[in-house]
Structure formats: C-alpha cells, structure tokens
Amino acid sequence: MTARDPAPALLPVLHAGVAVQPARLEGDWTLLETFANAAAHPGELSETGHWLPATVPGTVATALRAAGRWDETLPPPLHQHDYWYRLHFPGSGRRVLRCNGLATVAEVWLNGVNVLTTRHMFAAHQVEVELAGADNVLHICFRALHPYLRSQRGPVRWKPRMIQPPTLRAVRTTLLGHMPGWCPPVHAVGPWRDIELLDPVGDDAAHGVRAELSGTLDGDTGAVALQLHFPGAAPATGAFSAIGPDQAIWHGELHRTGPNTLAGSLSVPDAQRWWPHTHGDPALYRVDASVGSRVLACGNVGFRTITEDRDGEAGAFGLRINGEQVFCRGACVSSHDLPGLADSDEAVARWLQLARDAGANMVRVSGVTCYPGEAFYRQCDALGLLVWQDFMFANFDYGGETSASPAFVDDARREVAQWLASTRAHPSLAVLCGGSEAEQQASMMGAPRGAWRQPLFDALIPALVAEQRPDVIYVRNSPSEGAWPFQPDTGVSHYYGVGAYQRPLSDARLANVRFTSECLAFANVPCARTLAEAGLSQPLHDPRWKARVPRDAGAAWDFEDIRDFYLRELYQVDPPRLRYERPARYLALSRAVVAEIMTEVFGEWRRTGSTCRGGLVWQLQDLLPGPGWGIVDARARPKSAWHALRQVWQPVQVILTDEGLNGLHVHLINETAAPRTVQLRLRCLRDGEHVAAEAVQTLTLAPRERRRLVAAGLLDHFFDFTYAYRFGPPAHDVVLATLHDAAPDGATDEAAGQPRNALLSQSVFLHDRRADALRDPGLRASVACEDGAWWLTVSAQRFARWVHIEDHAYQPESDWFHLAPGETRRIRLMHEAGATGGVPAIPSGEVAALNADRAVSYDG
Numbered sequence: 001m002t003a004r005d006p007a008p009a010l011l012p013v014l015h016a017g018v019a020v021q022p023a024r025l026e027g028d029w030t031l032l033e034t035f036a037n038a039a040a041h042p043g044e045l046s047e048t049g050h051w052l053p054a055t056v057p058g059t060v061a062t063a064l065r066a067a068g069r070w071d072e073t074l075p076p077p078l079h080q081h082d083y084w085y086r087l088h089f090p091g092s093g094r095r096v097l098r099c100n101g102l103a104t105v106a107e108v109w110l111n112g113v114n115v116l117t118t119r120h121m122f123a124a125h126q127v128e129v130e131l132a133g134a135d136n137v138l139h140i141c142f143r144a145l146h147p148y149l150r151s152q153r154g155p156v157r158w159k160p161r162m163i164q165p166p167t168l169r170a171v172r173t174t175l176l177g178h179m180p181g182w183c184p185p186v187h188a189v190g191p192w193r194d195i196e197l198l199d200p201v202g203d204d205a206a207h208g209v210r211a212e213l214s215g216t217l218d219g220d221t222g223a224v225a226l227q228l229h230f231p232g233a234a235p236a237t238g239a240f241s242a243i244g245p246d247q248a249i250w251h252g253e254l255h256r257t258g259p260n261t262l263a264g265s266l267s268v269p270d271a272q273r274w275w276p277h278t279h280g281d282p283a284l285y286r287v288d289a290s291v292g293s294r295v296l297a298c299g300n301v302g303f304r305t306i307t308e309d310r311d312g313e314a315g316a317f318g319l320r321i322n323g324e325q326v327f328c329r330g331a332c333v334s335s336h337d338l339p340g341l342a343d344s345d346e347a348v349a350r351w352l353q354l355a356r357d358a359g360a361n362m363v364r365v366s367g368v369t370c371y372p373g374e375a376f377y378r379q380c381d382a383l384g385l386l387v388w389q390d391f392m393f394a395n396f397d398y399g400g401e402t403s404a405s406p407a408f409v410d411d412a413r414r415e416v417a418q419w420l421a422s423t424r425a426h427p428s429l430a431v432l433c434g435g436s437e438a439e440q441q442a443s444m445m446g447a448p449r450g451a452w453r454q455p456l457f458d459a460l461i462p463a464l465v466a467e468q469r470p471d472v473i474y475v476r477n478s479p480s481e482g483a484w485p486f487q488p489d490t491g492v493s494h495y496y497g498v499g500a501y502q503r504p505l506s507d508a509r510l511a512n513v514r515f516t517s518e519c520l521a522f523a524n525v526p527c528a529r530t531l532a533e534a535g536l537s538q539p540l541h542d543p544r545w546k547a548r549v550p551r552d553a554g555a556a557w558d559f560e561d562i563r564d565f566y567l568r569e570l571y572q573v574d575p576p577r578l579r580y581e582r583p584a585r586y587l588a589l590s591r592a593v594v595a596e597i598m599t600e601v602f603g604e605w606r607r608t609g610s611t612c613r614g615g616l617v618w619q620l621q622d623l624l625p626g627p628g629w630g631i632v633d634a635r636a637r638p639k640s641a642w643h644a645l646r647q648v649w650q651p652v653q654v655i656l657t658d659e660g661l662n663g664l665h666v667h668l669i670n671e672t673a674a675p676r677t678v679q680l681r682l683r684c685l686r687d688g689e690h691v692a693a694e695a696v697q698t699l700t701l702a703p704r705e706r707r708r709l710v711a712a713g714l715l716d717h718f719f720d721f722t723y724a725y726r727f728g729p730p731a732h733d734v735v736l737a738t739l740h741d742a743a744p745d746g747a748t749d750e751a752a753g754q755p756r757n758a759l760l761s762q763s764v765f766l767h768d769r770r771a772d773a774l775r776d777p778g779l780r781a782s783v784a785c786e787d788g789a790w791w792l793t794v795s796a797q798r799f800a801r802w803v804h805i806e807d808h809a810y811q812p813e814s815d816w817f818h819l820a821p822g823e824t825r826r827i828r829l830m831h832e833a834g835a836t837g838g839v840p841a842i843p844s845g846e847v848a849a850l851n852a853d854r855a856v857s858y859d860g
Contacts (some may be wrong), residue, residue, distance in 0.1 A: 014098075014126050014227035015210050016418035018374055020289075020296045020426070023208035023231070024436065025089065025097075026835035029054040031063050032084045036144035037844045042137070044308040045084060054085060058502075059103070060142070060191035061339035070339070072624060078187040082318065085191060087138045091131040096200060100125040101193030104173040107149050109139040112716035114415045118171040119148075121188065122371060122392060122415045126198075142189050145171070152233050155403070158445035160395035169396040170171040172411050174370040176335055180559070183334060183623050188370070192341045194785040196731040198315065199529040201235035206294045207231070212516040213287055213425040215301030216471060220272030222303040226253065228262040228296070228557075228824050240289040240298070242260075245272055245281075262291070273322050274302030276361040277384025278651045278702075279671050282427075284381060300381060302427030308473050309613065313610050315482070315490035317515045319430060319473065319516060321386075324704055324802070327606055327671070328386060328497060328614030330360030331631060332518060334369050336376075338623050343373025351621055354632050358642050359649030364517055364616045367394035367436030367478070371419060380428035387428045388517060388616065390478060391416055391461060393435030397442070398456045409460065416461055420468040429560055433475045434461045439485035440477075440494070452485060478517045494518040495615070497736040498601055500552075502565050508604045513612045523549045523559040524641050525590045526625065526633035528806050533635070534625035548626025560627060567593050571771035579676040582706060590772055592850050595644035595770070595816050602648045603655040603763065607667045617645070640804070643816035647739055647762065652676055652695025652701075654739040656711075656763040662719035664711035664765060670701035677701075677846050678760060679742040682714060684721065684732040688774050688799035689821045692732040693719045698742045711735075733774060734799045734837075735765040736820055764818050766801075772849035774801055777819070781828070781858040790829040790843050796821060798850040807845035819849070 022689060031054035034047060039045050054063040060083050064070040099108065108116035108127075115127050115503065152170035159166040162179050179186045198208040212227040228234070267559055272283035281643070284300040309318035309325060319326050321580040335341065336348045352587035355363055363380065365372060367390035380387050393412075398404060423429060432455035442452045456728030457476040465474045481491025484671050488495050488511040495516035497503040505509075513519075531537055536545055551558035564575035579586040598617070604611035621636075622628035631641040638646075648655070659665050670676045677700045684693040695714035712720050723730045739761040780795030785791060790810065794803060800819040805812040810829035819825060829843050848855035 001151065001186075012604065013416075015212070016124065016421035017210035017212035018231055018422055019196070019301060020211045020228075020298050021193070021206045021209045022194060023098075023196045023198050025087065027089050029056045029085055029087050029089050031060065032086070034082045034084065036082055038082065039084070039141075041112070042084065042139040043112060045139075047744070051086070053189075054196055056085065056087075056191050057101070057343070059188060059192050059340050061186060061189070062342075062681045063190075065339060072184070072339075075184055075186045075339075077185065077236050078189045080147075083142045083189055085140040085142075086281065089136050089138070089197075090134050091136060091197070092133045092501070093131055094200065095625045096126055096127050096198040097138075098124065098130050098194075098196040098198060099140075099191065100124045100196065101191065103142070103188040103190060103192050104133065104171050105143040107141045107143070109141070110835055111136055121192075121410050123411065124193075125417055140191060140195075141650050145173070145187070145189075147518070156397045156407075157447050157451050158442055159395055160441050160445075163395060164553075166396075169398065172415060173391075174392065175368045175394060176338065176370055176730065179368065179555055182368075186338050188341060193343065193373070198231035201437050202232065203255060205230060205232065206291055206296060209291075209296060211289070211296070211298040213299050213301060215303050215425065215427065215690055217271065217303040217305055221342050222254070222268035222285070222301075223265060223319050224250075224253075224268065224285070224287060224301055224586040225265045225733045226263065226287060226289065226298060228253065228291070228298075229248060229256075230260045230262075232260065233262050234258070234262050235291055235737065237373050238264075238289055238291045239484045240264060240266070240287060242266060242268055242301070243286045243288070244268070245283045245285070254291075271303040274304040274381075275384060276321060276326060277356060278359065278361040278649075279321065279324060279326060280673055282381065283385030286425075292662060298739050299425050300378070301304075301425050302381060304427050306430050306472055312611065315512075315514055316611065316613075317481075317491045319386075321430075325613070326361070326386075327612075328362040328388075328515070329602065329616070329645075330355060330362040330364070330385070331617040331620035332364040332366050333372075333620045334366070334622075334623060336372075341370060343375050344607065345375045345379060346370070348379050350636055351632070352376070352383055352385060353644070354636065354638065355620055356383045356385060356644045358631070358638070360645075360652075362430070362614065362616060363620065364388035364390070365475055366472070366518075367392055367433070370515050371815055373509050374422070375427040377428060377564055378425055380416045385428055386430040387426070388431040388433065389421070389429060392432045392437065393456060394761065395437050395441045398438070398454055401453065401455055404455060412456060412460060415465070416464050417468070420464060424573065428724060429469070429472055431464050431475055432469060433478045436478050437494070438477050439480050443485055454636075455776070456487075458843045478628065487512045488516065490514065492517055496521065498597060500559070500562055502562065504569070505600050505604075508601045509610075510856055513605065513615070514668065515612070515614040517614075517616050518618045520598060521550070521559060521629050522563045522597070522641070522797040524594055524629065524631060524639045526589075526635075526639055527637055528623070529808070530625050530633045530635050530637055536626055545626070548628060550629050559629070563590055563594065566597060570596065570769045572769075573771055588804065588848065588850070589639035589805070591816070595640040595802060598641050599646045599648050602645065604657065606648070606653065606669060607655055607657050607665070608706045617641070629637055636817070637811060640816045643814070647817065650761055652678070652739065652760045654701075654737050654761045654763050656735065656737050656765045658722045658765065660722070662710075662725050663724070664735060666714075667713055668699075668705075668709070668711040668739070670703065670705050673703050675700055675702055677742045679740045680709075681738045681740070682711060683736045683820070685736060685799055685821065686732045688734055688777065689797065730767065733766070733768060736799070736818070737763045737765075738820070762818060764801075771850060775852045776849055777801075777821075777849050779803070779847055779849060779852055779856045781856050783843050783860045784856045785860065790831075792823060792827045792829055792847075793844070794819065794827065794847055794860065795824040796849075800812045802850040804848050805845060806848075807843055809841040810845070
C-alpha cells in the first residue's frame with residue numbers, strides 16, 4: 001500500500017471487525033472502460049465517454065451484466081483493460097476513507113489526488129482525507145492485470161500448470177477465472193466489498209462502528225467478549241447483552257479501553273452448546289450493545305469446543321465437537337456468485353441450505369477460490385454447518401526461509417490477521433488451513449523434499465491463528481503429512497483413487513483414507529430440464545458440451561472420461577457406442593453410476609471400523625449449466641449425486657458392506673444425542689420380487705452409537721448373501737436393508753421431527769451391478785393435489801433400481817432412490833418459480849428406473 005496524502009504515520013488504526021453500523025459511501029457510481037494505461041490521471045478521462053451505471057460493492061462483471069454486455073458462455077477478458085469507477089458526493093472536513101476490498105491493482109483518487117495504491121484484493125485499506133465541499137469526486141482505477149503481471153518476474157522453484165498466468169503469485173488476488181478447465185474465465189475486477197466514508201468527529205458516534213465479537217467455553221460456562229471500535233472518540237461507557245435461544249438474557253458492561261474502543265465481557269452459566277446439525281442444535285446467542293440511546297446488533301456467538309482427534313494408529317486425523325467424535329461430510333464451495341462475488345444472505349442461503357438438506361455438516365472454502373463475506377459464515381452458524389477454511393494461498397512457491405519477499409510477508413500477515421479478527425464470532429469455523437496443494441504441487445513437480453514446506457504455512461499463519469483463534473484446528477496445508485504430502489493414509493488427503501486415478505471401488509478401503517478434504521470429482525450430469533434450458537440436450541462431442549466438462553490442465557482426459565470408465569467397469573456397457581446409439585440411456589446411466597459410486601464410497605467410510613473421519617466432495621455447485629463437478633447444478637437443482645449422498649449422509653443410517661467370504665455386514669449408526677429404537681429388516685429378493693431370505697430385528701441404538709451386525713447371524717441357516725461361495729446359481733439378486741422407527745403407529749418422534757414408523761434409512765447390495773442385470777420393475781405412478789400441494793405416488797411390482805423423476809415444472813423432493821417390491825413412495829413435488837411463466841402449473845412428467853424397459857408417464 002502506498003498512501004500519498006497524508007503520511008502513513010498519521011493514519012488511524014484499521015480495525016477488522018464487522019461493521020454493525022455501516023458508513024457505506026453511496027450514490028450514482030459510474031464505470032468507464034479504457035485501454036490499459038491509456039489514462040494516468042482522472043483528469044485525462046473523457047467526460048463524454050461511455051460511462052455505465054455501476055453498483056458498489058460490486059464488480060465490473062456485474063455492471064456489464066446489468067448493461068446487457070455480459071455473455072456467461074464467453075466472458076470478456078477483463079484483465080486487458082483499465083476500469084475507472086467514479087462518484088460525485090458532497091461533504092467537507094476531515095474523513096476516513098475505508099476500502100474493504102479492491103480487486104486487484106487499484107489506485108484511489110480523491111479530487112484529483114492519488115490517496116491510495118494497492119495490489120491486494122483481500123485486505124482492507126483506509127486513509128485520512130480532506131473533503132473539499134459541495135462536490136467531491138472519487139475515482140478508483142483498476143489497472144489491467146495482465147500487462148502489470150508481465151513486468152513481474154522472479155525466481156521460483158516450481159510453476160503450477162493449472163493456474164494461468166503463473167505470475168499471479170506476484171499479487172494477492174483470487175485464482176477464480178484463472179484455472180482453465182476448472183471454472184469459467186470470469187475475472188474479479190472492481191470494488192467487490194464496501195467503500196466507507198467515516199466521520200471521526202461527527203455527531204453520530206455509532207456511525208461506522210465495527211464490532212469484534214467472540215464466544216468461548218470453559219466447562220459449562222460460556223464467555224462473551226465484545227470490542228466496539230469507533231471512527232472517532234469512544235463514549236466513556238456502554239452496555240451489552242446476550243440473548244439465548246430460550247430468550248434468557250445476560251448483561252455486561254462496556255468500558256473505554258482506548259481512545260476509540262469500548263470493551264467488555266460477560267458470562268453465560270450452563271450455556272447451550274452449538275452443534276453441527278447432524279449431532280444436535282446449532283444454539284446461538286444474539287449480542288446487542290447499547291451506546292447512548294442507540295442499540296447496536298453486534299451479531300451472534302455460539303459456544304462449542306473443537307479438538308483434533310488423533311486417537312488410534314499413526315496417521316489418524318479427525319474432529320471432536322464438544323468432546324464427541326464427528327464424521328464430517330459435505331462439499332467444497334467455489335463461488336455462490338462468480339461474476340459479482342456478492343456478500344448477501346440471498347446470494348448464499350439457498351446453496352448452503354441445499355448442502356444442509358443433503359445431510360452435509362461441513363463445507364470447505366478452498367484456497368483456489370475467494371474469501372466469502374460475513375453472510376456466508378452467518379448462514380453456516382445458523383444452519384449448523386462446520387466450515388473448513390483455507391486461506392487464499394494455493395499451489396505457488398511463496399518463498400523459502402530466505403527467498404520470501406518482505407512485501408509479500410507483510411501482505412500475507414495483514415490479510416490473515418484482518419480475516420481472523422473479522423470472523424472471530426463464528427462457531428461454525430472448525431478448521432483453518434494454510435492453503436491448498438502447495439506441498440503437493442512442489443512434490444509432484446519434482447522439487448526436492450526440503451522445498452515442500454514453506455515458512456508461510458509453518459510459521460507465519462499458525463502464529464496468527466494461535467494468537468487470535470486458539471479454539472480452532474490449524475492444518476498447514478490441504479493435503480499434508482505422510483511420506484508424500486498427498487498420501488491418503490496419513491493426515492489430510494485429496495482422495496481421487498476412486499475417480500481420476502480410476503481405482504476400483506475397493507480402493508476406498510485399501511487406501512485407508514483418514515480425512516479427505518477433496519474427493520469424488522466427476523462430470524455430474526444435470527437433470528434433463530437444466531440441459532434443455534442450456535441447449536445441451538444431447539451429450540455430443542461438440543464445443544458447447546465439452547466446454548462444460550471439467551478437466552485438468554495438460555491432461556489428455558477429462559472428468560467425463562473418468563465417469564465413462566466407471567460406466568464400463570460397473571455397468572458393463574460401452575459408453576461411446578451407447579452415447580451415439582442411445583443418448584438418453586447414456587445420460588441416465590451416467591447419472592446413476594455417479595449416485596452408485598457416492599453411495600458405495602461414503603458407505604465404506606462411515607461403516608463401523610472405518611478409519612475415515614471425513615470426506616468433502618469436490619464440489620457443491622456448478623458455475624455454469626452442464627456436466628460440471630457440482631452435486632447441485634447452476635440452476636440450484638440437485639443432481640443424482642446430491643440425492644444419493646442425502647441417503648448415505650443421514651444421522652440415523654443403515655449401511656451394507658461386502659466382506660468377501662465373511663459375508664455381508666450391516667452397520668447401524670445413530671449420531672443423535674437421543675437413543676433410537678429402530679426396526680431393521682433385511683430381505684434377499686429373487687427376481688427382484690420373491691423373498692428368498694428375511695430377518696427382522698428390533699433394537700435400540702444408544703446416543704452416538706455405531707454398531708455392526710453380521711448378516712449371517714440374523715438367520716438360523718446358511719445363506720450366501722454376497723454370492724461369494726457360488727454353490728450353484730445365485731438364490732437372489734438383491735439384498736435390501738431398511739431401517740424404520742419402531743415406535744407404535746400414530747406416535748410422533750420429537751427427536752427426529754418425523755412420524756413414527758417412518759423409513760429412516762435404506763441400503764442395497766447387488767452382487768451383479770450390470771445395467772441390465774435386473775428385470776423390469778413394473779413401475780406405476782400417479783399424482784394428486786392435497787391441500788394445495790402436489791404429491792407423486794410411485795410403486796413397483798419388483799425391485800426398482802435408481803428411480804428417477806423428470807417433471808416439466810416441478811422438482812421432486814426425493815429422487816434417485818431404490819424402491820422395494822410392493823413399496824409405495826409418496827414424493828412431494830415442489831414448484832419452481834418462473835418455470836411456467838407465472839401460469840399455474842399442473843405436474844406432468846415421467847418416472848423411470850435403471851432397470852425399467854421404459855418410463856411411465858403421469859399427468860395432473
């Protein structure tokens with residue numbers, strides 16, 4: 001940062017808390033595009049040029065989108081031009097100008113004077129300024145990044161292939177838009193966070209106040225600490241309160257601890273603990289402060305403990321929340337608004353709700369993305385989602401013991417310290433990680449072992465974390481530990497054995513995965529409606545389809561090839577032939593095989609006796625419609641992978657595993673804090689219809705219990721469940737385990753929030769996975785409207801494998817499931833706003849299954 005007026009020594013302290021009374025500089029912002037370095041000074045800009053209306057906070061991409069000049073299929077290359085933002089506003093006297101995020105090489109000019117220059121997207125900057133009177137003019141110039149980077153050269157020990165250009169390490173900016181094959185080339189340019197104008201001597205002392213809030217737990221007593229930072233002189237005293245989930249209130253006092261700061265603390269005895277939603281309630285306490293006659297909403301805190309779980313054999317890694325072992329599952333998030341990087345509840349809520357609805361209890365923000373805003377963490381707190389947060393350092397050589405530049409070290413320290421201070425209140429933050437794949441990149445690029453580790457991750461970041469967030473777990477890099485830093489049986493890994501490395505499903509056990517912060521990346525095919533809306537109805541080898549298929553830079557394959565590999569191996573089909581002869585069947589099998597892989601792998605990792613303590617799928621959502629990595633498509637419609645994961649991520653779960661000559665094992669899980677009495681029913685079906693063997697058992701699972709049953713022990717005679725002994729032809733083709741609540745009819749289950757006798761979980765074992773191995777199920781479907789809601793009823797004469805629903809205007813609440821013979825499933829159909837142009841919609845669609853000869857239609 002370079003500040004020319006006034007001198008840096010005169011600048012006020014920059015506090016990084018959350019703005020509780022924002023002093024956003026608002027008005028009619030406009031935007032002008034010029035050639036790179038065409039204007040050195042705002043006085044050289046044309047007043048009659050093509051200035052566009054602009055939103056601040058916002059980006060150049062959002063302004064172009066609003067002006068109808070944005071094409072999501074072919075985004076313009078924003079790093080080739082300069083972009084000037086301009087605002088006229090009144091005011092006189094001394095002020096503090098605060099810029100909370102400028103992407104990326106930026107100059108700030110006030111009334112023709114350059115007051116700030118920065119090359120750091122992730123840090124906030126502020127300067128004292130003197131306003132001129134009735135008409136002040138603020139210009140912010142975002143210089144073309146690519147010409148700037150061409151002037152940045154320096155020795156490096158390795159260059160990552162996936163990031164273009166590799167000189168991006170010279171500035172602090174997001175890698176989104178710079179990873180060909182990973183995400184669209186949408187470049188982050190503009191004032192993506194608030195611009196504030198603070199008055200240190202104004203009459204309203206609360207205007208521009210920032211709050212640093214934290215909640216800690218000592219035994220059963222919660223402690224709330226609050227600091228309020230004022231632009232000017234702080235009042236002598238104040239007060240604050242914490243309001244619990246049951247509306248109980250605790251009070252505390254605030255006292256001046258510095259010229260601009262009030263601080264205080266209070267205790268909450270017998271505090272309710274914050275839990276991930278799979279294990280309890282995410283209890284939050286609202287904190288309000290009183291300053292004079294003003295009441296300031298300072299945010300929420302939660303009380304929980306998080307400890308690293310290294311128990312067991314060497315290499316173990318997991319988390320304990322409030323002392324309880326938690327299997328972490330979820331997905332990595334990329335960007336909830338790639339063009340605009342918006343920080344609002346509206347921008348993030350639906351995506352995070354989809355993660356929670358799938359049964360996820362953790363999301364990861366990878367180091368190749370961008371720091372989310374306050375709304376993201378606020379929503380994770382409320383939804384009970386743990387957050388694995390990488391700092392935004394990935395893949396690059398940031399310098400060894402002697403080669404890291406002082407300017408970079410200062411930038412990194414400012415970035416990490418500000419982020420830590422601004423997120424201190426959030427109980428959802430569980431793991432803070434130095435960055436992504438820096439150690440892996442070094443080792444895979446052939447750097448010597450001594451160069452794999454970097455002081456940034458070993459010293460600078462962990463020291464700041466220990467000082468400001470001692471309540472969370474620090475991991476130096478994702479992945480790290482092991483003889484190779486990406487070794488799956490030690491510490492944290494990025495597991496692509498099942499996936500990109502084309503290993504068999506058995507590798508999920510053989511690899512002895514401990515905790516994988518990335519895994520199971522496939523080109524996941526969206527529903528037919530999303531493909532049709534995007535003009536991608538056929539899986540053709542043309543630029544439109546293949547442009548949406550993710551790939552690794554430099555690889556001779558893409559992630560559709562990986563999916564096709566498992567189609568061939570598991571379903572015994574020829575994907576290329578199927579694609580051009582029966583494209584609809586190819587897409588159906590492609591969706592089903594991913595669902596099968598997700599189910600099998602997470603079933604393996606969650607089974608009793610597994611050493612795995614967590615798995616995060618790459619990724620949660622697509623950035624464009626098409627066969628992307630997301631388990632949810634770009635239209636926020638869940639894909640087959642989401643529905644399959646929802647069935648294997650439940651807190652109360654049954655899982656079947658093939659143990660070879662040891663037969664079939666049944667694993668029962670109860671992650672909740674209450675005992676659960678359940679009925680387990682195990683059926684072996686011949687021709688998908690006739691019961692060849694059956695066992696029923698009622699049992700009570702203790703809180704947090706995991707139990708393993710040997711299927712052979714449930715029968716009083718020999719039965720070859722897995723067809724491992726092969727004495728003659730198989731006596732069955734399907735093994736179906738169901739778990740129902742075992743309470744009397746008509747009762748309700750308050751702990752589970754659902755009717756008694758409800759189907760809690762289901763697991764299926766097939767010794768023959770071929771796509772055509774089972775007979776047609778004889779599907780039937782009907783639809784009816786009840787109390788204004790549409791319900792689809794599906795039944796089957798024989799076992800139906802991967803039942804799937806396609807509706808022209810409605811989205812099924814449940815999809816991609818198995819249906820037992822004689823079973824009826826009622827599924828609520830949820831109307832999508834705008835799907836029928838505002839005309840009341842009548843459901844109509846088709847129900848299909850993997851083993852169905854043809855789909856059956858329904859119409860309301």
